[in-house]
Amino acid sequence: MNTINTSGTAAAAASPAPKIGFVSLGCPKALTDSELILTQLRAEGYETSKTFAGADLVIVNTCGFIDDAVRESLDTIGEALAENGKVIVTGCLGAKAGASSPDAGGLVREMHPSVLAVTGPHATQEVMDAVHLHVPKPHDPFLDLVPESRGIAGIKLTPKHYAYLKISEGCNHRCTFCIIPSMRGDLVSRPIGDVLNEARALFESGVKELLVVSQDTSAYGVDVKYRTGFWDGKPVKTRMLDLVAQMGEMAKTYGAWVRLHYVYPYPHVDEVLPLMAEGLILPYLDVPLQHAHPDVLKRMKRPASGEKNMERILRWREICPDIVIRSTFIAGFPGETEAEFQYLLDFMSEARIDRAGCFAYSPVTGATANELPGALPQELREERQARFMQIAEAVSVDKLRSRIGSTMQVLVDSAPAMGRKGGVGRTYADAPEIDGTVRLAAPQKASKILKVGEFTKAKIVATEGHDLIGIPV
Numbered sequence: 001m002n003t004i005n006t007s008g009t010a011a012a013a014a015s016p017a018p019k020i021g022f023v024s025l026g027c028p029k030a031l032t033d034s035e036l037i038l039t040q041l042r043a044e045g046y047e048t049s050k051t052f053a054g055a056d057l058v059i060v061n062t063c064g065f066i067d068d069a070v071r072e073s074l075d076t077i078g079e080a081l082a083e084n085g086k087v088i089v090t091g092c093l094g095a096k097a098g099a100s101s102p103d104a105g106g107l108v109r110e111m112h113p114s115v116l117a118v119t120g121p122h123a124t125q126e127v128m129d130a131v132h133l134h135v136p137k138p139h140d141p142f143l144d145l146v147p148e149s150r151g152i153a154g155i156k157l158t159p160k161h162y163a164y165l166k167i168s169e170g171c172n173h174r175c176t177f178c179i180i181p182s183m184r185g186d187l188v189s190r191p192i193g194d195v196l197n198e199a200r201a202l203f204e205s206g207v208k209e210l211l212v213v214s215q216d217t218s219a220y221g222v223d224v225k226y227r228t229g230f231w232d233g234k235p236v237k238t239r240m241l242d243l244v245a246q247m248g249e250m251a252k253t254y255g256a257w258v259r260l261h262y263v264y265p266y267p268h269v270d271e272v273l274p275l276m277a278e279g280l281i282l283p284y285l286d287v288p289l290q291h292a293h294p295d296v297l298k299r300m301k302r303p304a305s306g307e308k309n310m311e312r313i314l315r316w317r318e319i320c321p322d323i324v325i326r327s328t329f330i331a332g333f334p335g336e337t338e339a340e341f342q343y344l345l346d347f348m349s350e351a352r353i354d355r356a357g358c359f360a361y362s363p364v365t366g367a368t369a370n371e372l373p374g375a376l377p378q379e380l381r382e383e384r385q386a387r388f389m390q391i392a393e394a395v396s397v398d399k400l401r402s403r404i405g406s407t408m409q410v411l412v413d414s415a416p417a418m419g420r421k422g423g424v425g426r427t428y429a430d431a432p433e434i435d436g437t438v439r440l441a442a443p444q445k446a447s448k449i450l451k452v453g454e455f456t457k458a459k460i461v462a463t464e465g466h467d468l469i470g471i472p473v
Helices: 028-043 067-084 106-111 124-134 179-183 194-202 240-255 267-278 294-300 307-318 339-349 379-403
Strands: 019-024 048-049 055-062 087-091 162-166 209-213 230-232 234-236 255-258 283-284 324-332 354-358 408-416 423-426 439-440 457-466 465-470
Touching: 019 028, 019 067, 019 087, 028 048, 028 055, 028 087, 028 124, 028 162, 055 067, 055 124, 067 087, 067 106, 067 230, 067 379, 087 124, 162 194, 194 209, 194 230, 194 234, 194 240, 234 240, 234 379, 240 255, 240 267, 255 283, 267 307, 307 339, 324 339, 324 379, 354 379, 379 457, 408 439, 408 465, 439 457
Parallel strands: 019 048, 019 055, 055 087, 162 209, 209 255, 283 324, 324 354, 439 465
Antiparallel strands: 230 234, 408 423, 408 457, 423 439, 457 465
């Protein structure tokens, strides 16, 4: 859960500005929705609060993807109602119907009928309309002055040195285990000029790592037939390759990283690998493979087969040997046989995915996979998940140990006392919050200091779990 505190610094007016409490739950895509709402709130003169009790109204941005996330969202709404009483709900859970209420928002209203308003995801204007209705907009003659913003990029909820940049919304796939399209709709790509302008604003504000996110990054531009847009007076096609090439050139100017997330393994992704080999963007791909056996992938309605995925990964490593691949998998999908699961384990051993997570299949309300025959017992699903993670962790540990003795560039995330007692950072192989870290020992040179948001070189001397141990040099 991200509890947000962005209290204003403007001089007090005749009456204090109304305060809006804000809680953001879920994935980085939801976080970028929260950033848009917060930016608009601040632009209109509202203050925001990290507490429910002191706020005039509370906004809860929810997640509704899996059952645990639904429960967390409903519990948080209940807490906000108990402490504050005035609550607006937005996000993915707000798009879900209830058992007796077929309309969007029905589930929330069934559980918490006293909420003031319910909207779905990426609904900034609808949220603001509800805020205006219940907490009138304060008068402010300087609406274009947004404290703590990053220019046209608006307010960000991440540390100053890294930021998520969402390039599209929605998804055209209909994977049987997923309900995201029913909540966020089909793919809608942002205009390429807008995306690149936001990227530049973030780099200019001091961002050293730009994390590109969407529901399907590889499909960027499909919905607009890769039409030609314009940026800085130059024509640029609305497609993934052109977008990340421009971002990479921009990042080089600012000495920053570009990292790609949620990349489906389509053939045209191969075209991006030379940019990684050249150092324009990080040699890192977050690829949601989910499984390896062709029959399971077919039941999942995934867009690629296991054999093609293996071929693609081998091809990527030919082009860019340093590439790090992160992925997620599902164990115990309905109908999964022991032979199909063993196929997945064999794939993991051969593909040697650097960073792999695995979920025991869990039915999601509204997902078509719930109707598939061959549901497996929960105990078997969890047992297969554990077997998968044994192999995945062995591969990861082996790859980490191969780093010992090398000197790597590290982006510093934490450095108490200027790093004199050490710090924590990440290499190109580590995305924030989901991968490992580099635990930095105290520098051996008295003159060496570490600063959060800056790069340092570190010699890797050991591993510990999923982390590396490094000495700044």
